[in-house]
Amino acid sequence: MYRFLSSIISFAVFFIVSVAIAGEHFVPITSYRTGPYGVSGAPAADGYVDYLKMVNARDGGVGGVKVAWEECETAYKPDRFVECYERLKNKGEAGATVFQPLGTGLTYSVIDRLAADKMPLITMGYGRTDASDGTVFPWVFPLMANYWSISTAKIKFIGEQEGGMDKLKGLKIANVYHDSAYGKETLPVLLKQSEKYGFELKGFPVAHPGLDQKATWLNVRRYKPDYVILRGWGVMNQTAIKEAARARIPANKLVGVIWSCSELDTIPAGKAAKGYNCSSLINPGSNYKVFDDILKYVYDAGEGTGDKEDVGHQQNYKMGVLMGIMTVASIEKATEKYGNKPMSGEQVRWGIENLDFNKAKLQEMGIDGLIPPFKVSCSDHEGSAPVKFQRWNGEAFEAASDWISTDQSIVRPMIVASAAGYAKEKGLTPRCN
């Protein structure tokens, strides 16, 4: 009886809320603009919001339906993120469309809630790696390239620098990582590759938030590595680049992960950062139609969220725009099947699963060349896009490599095995066939 009454009441609340913002796709934006990671989170949130503003101004929304959004501050804390998730998931006429937490720890904290809430999660370039197996994780999409795929590309890049994969044998690679779920996520795949290619590997954890790394880099220096993989986020990155210089490790021997690849990390490090390499899902440069459109429709109208200088230049801002692109493309795909009305999370999930970023689609969205073509499928929730490496020349990032393909012969079996373990633990039946 109580359950019945309470469900009636929550329906009533739901109804009142939905009347208030009827007839719009609702995009929940869980961002972090404060705390030790706010410096990285704020431009990404700006990019996300600016892209949605641009889509409303240029196209009048998606499928003729305007896009509405609400931001919720998580401060990069899992408990605050869960609160934001619960607050926003039922807003809008059809409920929220898709969440993008922009944090691995945050991703983990809601994975078990998604199926019950019928809510998809896009974790582009981060998150739980084995969720790339769509047969076990129907609701999670680590789009483009997950951590393990990017790691294989990174080792290929190091091989390229050395002049061949056979040259990796006997090299010493130090892995300096953020001591959290995010930082530890690549440990198994690096170990696997060190066995395969015969390089020596040693891990150096850095405790949150990473402001004090003197002792770590002293140890790194003692180890005398040939290359250092830097796996940081927020304020940890710039400190690491500075400390590396102090430990007399040349910046061109540092290879950052995609979340250590921003001006926020290199500019504060000053001269020490010149020559610093890092992996990225996107091409450097700003000559893409999407950024021109954002400037034209949003900033020229005085509606910009962030700094005008960031548009098309700041790396995290670009990642934020890319998050917006993924959300909008997924909603668009869903409207093709379900009609031009506000989309629910379940409908958008179908949209994400059938995303096909081919050449024509990339041109249509004004991002041809910014990201490589990739395609999502029921079992492959990643798309295995190739990875670009960028180099800091002291003023800006420039391309340090071509698009380097990931090595799925290493990654895929590990993902399938890991996801099968999860399915067994939770008693799930794999789908898709």
Add this chain to the structure above:
Amino acid sequence: MFYREAGQFKTSYKKDQAILPIFQDKIAMVAMLLFCFIVIPLFANDYWLASILVPFLALSLAALGLNVLTGYAGQISLGTAAFMAVGAFASFNLQVRIPEIPFLVAFLWGGLCAAGVGILFGLPSLRIKGFYLAVATLAAQFFIEWLFTHFDWFTNYSTSGVITAPPMTLLGFAIDNPLSKYFLVLSIVVICAFFVRNLARSEIGRAWMAVRDMDIAAEAIGINLMKTKLLAFGVSSFLCGLAGALWAYVVLGTVEPQAFDIARSFEILFMVVIGGLGSVSGAFLGAGFMILLPILLNNLGSLITGGTISTETIAHIEYMVFGAFIIFFLIVEPNGLARLWQIGKEKLRLWPFPY
């Protein structure tokens, strides 16, 4: 007028020592329990239950645990979050190794493990006190967080060091929706609150308070300091461990050791200080203040401004208003919210004709 105990005669020692000696307090307590068990589930929606009330109750339990140690026994601890982590990881490990174990037994096991660890780290309290003890318990905080991060056995070799709570069933009912989770946490917290309230009135509780007020005098009147202090550490850590298990199983479902970092320890210490040292209601008032107020401010911020100012500004205003509230309450009543409540009650007894 209404809150007056004139005419309530205590004719036996039993009546005089009752847990709530005043008749109106009994009614208020029954009314509050009815409110929590019936009215809230009737009217609260899933957002309120899952993301506000359940975390609030779980952290109230941790604050209650710390209040036993700091409020009643006078031993300062900065290792609360570490003891929560022990509770969470111990119950997780028991269930992973022996899947047949019911989760309530696992919770108890988590609490007991935390109590053991708490007693171990409480040993320095026999020799040192005050700030020095705080630093010694700080060691527990750093050591335990490091232990769970670096030894994969504790996380069952999870690649990213994250544990995921197994599904919970109680007598055939799956505890998977916000309502059942709320009932579970509420029941545990109410039982623990009565346990602590009773313990505080007992010989043990009186011994704790004697030690808190002056340990040399306490020893002189025959209180065994070692037993008393270690018992306080044990009971306190048991409750914190239980709270940690609830935090991992019920509130988040998936948890990494970093969820129990030093910031959490401080947060709980602030709850106890702001709520009021040495009172059960203080733990709840403090937790309410520390958990509900920021969320309320944040929600109010976005409601009032309607999205016209950025969430960044709202978040900063939230911090500022929250900080101002802390300073305000500590100036108005340094003994905490519970003391304010007590003063209010004393005023009520004279109302409407104060002399």
